[in-house]
Amino acid sequence: xxxxxINKMKTIKKIYIRGYFCxxxxxxxxxxxxxxxxxxxxxxxxxxxNAAHAFNDESNIKIIHNNLFVNLINKLTLKTIxxxxxxxxxxxxxxxxxxxxxxxxxxxxxxxxxxxxxxxxPQRKNKTYLIGxxxxxxxxxxxxxxVKSYLLKLNRTVNxxxxx
Numbered sequence: 001x002x003x004x005x006i007n008k009m010k011t012i013k014k015i016y017i018r019g020y021f022c023x024x025x026x027x028x029x030x031x032x033x034x035x036x037x038x039x040x041x042x043x044x045x046x047x048x049x050n051a052a053h054a055f056n057d058e059s060n061i062k063i064i065h066n067n068l069f070v071n072l073i074n075k076l077t078l079k080t081i082x083x084x085x086x087x088x089x090x091x092x093x094x095x096x097x098x099x100x101x102x103x104x105x106x107x108x109x110x111x112x113x114x115x116x117x118x119x120x121x122p123q124r125k126n127k128t129y130l131i132g133x134x135x136x137x138x139x140x141x142x143x144x145x146x147v148k149s150y151l152l153k154l155n156r157t158v159n160x161x162x163x164x
Contacts, residue, residue, distance in 0.1 A: 013041045016090050018122060019100035021051040028054055030100045030131055035061050044094060046070065046087070064090070083119050097122035098129045105147050107138040115146050128154050 017034070019027035028051075035043055035058040043058075048066045055061045064070070074084035091097055099122055107114045122128040130151075138144050 014094040015041055015043050016087075016094040016097045016122070017043050017045040017100065018087070018097060019045070021045060021047040021054070023051060023054065026102060026132060027100045031055065031061070032058065034098070044090060046090070078116070078120065083123070087120065087122075091122055096127040096129065098131060099133070100131045101133050104133045105135040105138075107136075107140065107143040111140050111143050114143055118146055118150055121150065123153075130154055 015034075017031055019031065021027055021031065031043065031045070032055075034041075035055075039060055042060050042062055044062045044064065045055075046064045046066045047055075052063045052065065055063060070086050074086050077083065077085040104121070105118075135147065138147070
């Protein structure tokens with residue numbers, strides 16, 4: 001199975017990268033910069049085959065293809081146990097998670113769907129880093145409090161992730 005390759009990299013720090021890697025200039029650029037700056041770290045991401053070709057020249061990026069199986073399992077577990085099991089599993093096989101994004105914290109299309117989307121984000125206390133994100137628009141105090149709660153769990157900066 002494709003998790004086997006991740007688990008064999010025991011002595012090398014492994015970072016799970018979450019973002020929108022579909023020829024998205026911002027997220028793709030962030031990942032290229034991380035890969036070039038931290039050559040001794042393996043970056044693992046889930047991306048579809050159309051986006052994967054953008055990272056072929058980076059030897060320290062491992063791509064798990066977001067195929068029908070991965071999508072189906074994640075959607076099924078999100079509806080039943082309220083988190084994506086494939087992402088959860090990868091998070092546990094890596095040392096930390098980095099979430100790259102822009103408009104990640106919007107309360108659209110509804111409060112319930114926005115809160116459910118928060119549950120798909122990395123949930124590792126003290127081992128998740130957030131790059132390039134903004135907040136809003138939001139409409140309810142409930143959503144504001146859910147996002148505050150999530151962000152307070154992170155409590156990290158990118159400057160200290162290599163030292164940990």
